[in-house]
Amino acid sequence: MSAEEFTVGVPASKPAQTSVPLHPLLAERWSPRALDPAVVIGDDQFTALFEAARWAPSWGNTQPARYLAGRRGEETFDRIHSTLSRGNKGWTSNAAALVLGVARVVDEDGERLPYGEYGLALATQNLVLQAVAEGLYAHQMAGFDRDAARAEFAIPPEFEPIIAVAIGGLGSTEGMPERLREKELRPRVRKPLSDLVFTGTWGQPRF
Template sequence: MTAEDYTVEVPASKPAQTSVPVHPLLAERWSPRALDPATVLSDEQFTALFEAARWAPSWGNTQPARYLAARRGEPTFDRIHGTLSRGNKGWTSNAAALAIGVARVVDEDGEPMPYGEYGLALATENLVLQAVAEGLYGHQMAGFDRDAARAEFGIPAEFEPIVAVAIGGLGSLAGMPERLQEKELRPRTRKPLAELVFTDTWGQPRF
């Protein structure tokens, strides 16, 4: 299949095919790369992403999640963009905002912070779902240089950069490499519940 076989429109919605209904915020969440370079986040929208992250649960209310964040056009956006992998740099320049999620992994007494990465994950899911609620999309990425991010922003040793996030509006497939077009149009899939949830003994499906 070639790029000519595709239309240039990304599906506006790719709802999850669930065994029972789930909340629309969950069903509609997906991670496009085709972002609209014209999308701009208002001050309130941008703040709300991180306010949502702030109210995520965490072990003992330790709140280990931190973020480096900026909107497109701000110098910090370009600095975050510079830490991304080559593949991610190719499409994230159209994002309305970029962020790097950082987890506290050592507490104030110099001891390992329990569940620091888990806390960051919960906060970042809140951030992404807030984006969905605003009619936006969040794409989380492992493809960035942690050491480069640490050096660029002076991240202390007791914190670990874990994830990068691009937030924006839905754009077009036009000009995207064929391999990325294929990913954008590919149906969303997940393993069945029978492979994920067990009862009585390990491997015995609950559903």
């Protein structure tokens, strides 16, 4: 059964509507909540996600990104799931893997590490795009308890838990709350380039 046949009302592709063509990895990336509980991430696929993250750029090659990761059925998956907000717990149980992204924010000398969160963001975007390349979907979440995550995994004080990510295959909206179902069907929108990129002076659109 194809993804299109399995899904109920969820578009398998929601390409970005862009002014010029983008690489498919970028155009096809989106963040569904309707995940298929039957999808399993293979060993090589799982490793590739974190190899992609490992090769992201970082300030001074400090490589501040760290991850806690577990596939469905593993203890780490359940422990990450336990730290998620109530709203995210409801749909992430169908994910094939859960990941907790942690940034190093203090260096070995006890000084604030510049751009630690930015480095984690770059690494995680690499991870997300590798997921797209593997035929998977990744949904990043701010909705988790940082203190609970720190306690659950004994995260040292020089590291800060920043983001949780659910990874899996596209599933069905059947049984989802209406508010989540509506989000799955909502078109992807972004501000126009004229609001984002300026030239000459602030507020003067470049495009």
